Amino acid sequence: MKHGLAWLTVGLVTGGVACGGAAVEPASAPASEAAPSSTGTAGAQVQGGPQGVEAAATAGTTHGPAPEIAGARGELDGAERQVAASQGDCAAACRALASMERAADHLCALAAGTECSSARERVDAARQRVQSTCGACAR
Amino acid sequence: MTLRRLPFGSLSLVAGALALSGVLVVSQCDRHVSAGPDQADDAAVVDTDLLAFLSLARAHHHEANLDEQTGDVAGAVGALQRIIDAPKPHAGTAIPEVEEVLADTYARMAELRLSQGDADGAKRDVESGLAHATGPTYFRGHLLEVYGIIEEQRTARLADAGSPEEAAKARAHARELLEQAVDIQESVIAHVLDASAGGDGGPSR
Secondary structure, eight states, X not given: OHHHHHHHHHXXXXXXXXXXXXXXXXXXXXXXXXXXXXXXXXXXXXXXXOHHHHHHHHTOOTTOXXXXXXXXXXXXXXXXXXXXXXXXXXXXXXXXXXXXXXXXHHHHHHOOTHHHHHHHHXXXXXXXXXXXXXXXXXX | OOTTTSOXXXXXXXXXXXXHHXXXXXXXXXXXXXXXXXXXXXXXXXXXXXXXXXXXXXXXXXXXXXXXXXTOHHHHHHHHHHHHHSOOTTTTSOOHHHHHHHHHHHHHHHHHHHHTTOHHHHHHHHHHHHTTOXXXXXXXXXXXXXXXHHHHHHHHHHHHTTOHHHHXXXXXXXXXXHHHHHHHHHHHHHHHHHHHHHTOOOOOO
């Protein structure tokens, strides 16, 4: 249940972040949040980002961010989306795997022999594939 | 079948469905940005309605969690039923996020009813849920899994009641449903991981 609530939080937070613009907030660097950004209303607030990015942002002119800053923001946004997509994909793969395992278990309770062993083999293959991409699924 | 035997990862699954819906809302946001001004306004209203429904669903799932923790299964089913009965955003249009929430809510209700020995009610829930999950998605696979378990239990009851022929039919049906569930979830996993490896960022259900 805790996992479910966690995923729910992740999903809704992910949705909120993406709908709200592109707020990137690495948890490991809260100190830099105090540093004002010269583009605070541009929809791309970078908080706690690399020092170089922060410095460049605060040193920017009043005419808008330099192209390299915009490029860096774009890369950050893209990376954030990739991470979110990867997390979502692994969550989806894990829950499908769990359902597949349960179905195979019940199938084997009803039908021994090749029907069961085939289902087991497919589950094993799916589990290995999920593990190789996502690591072990939370139980 | 007891609650213990039914993996209550189902709660995780429901929440996961809602989480996925949250992600899917993102893609809707992206689409809305590219729409014209008027369309964007309309879309914003739709998003608000959708988010309100998802929030309501989340609240009722939490309520069901609390009911379950106190052993009030009927209360949990009632909480989930309020999701089913709630007004749906953009009524008359099948919104994928809403369909998925409904499909998973029906699956959870079916599991709860089954845990109370209400196989007929569980079957009705599964059949209702399947109407909201027609494609080869996780949600359909999960519903078929639950349906297979319902039929597995029916097999045992018929056998105990001295109806071997009916029991054999129920067993065959259960095997068919469970095999379908395995097939679908296997394809879901392949699709999700292929999409992830390809980086197409498409929705993974």
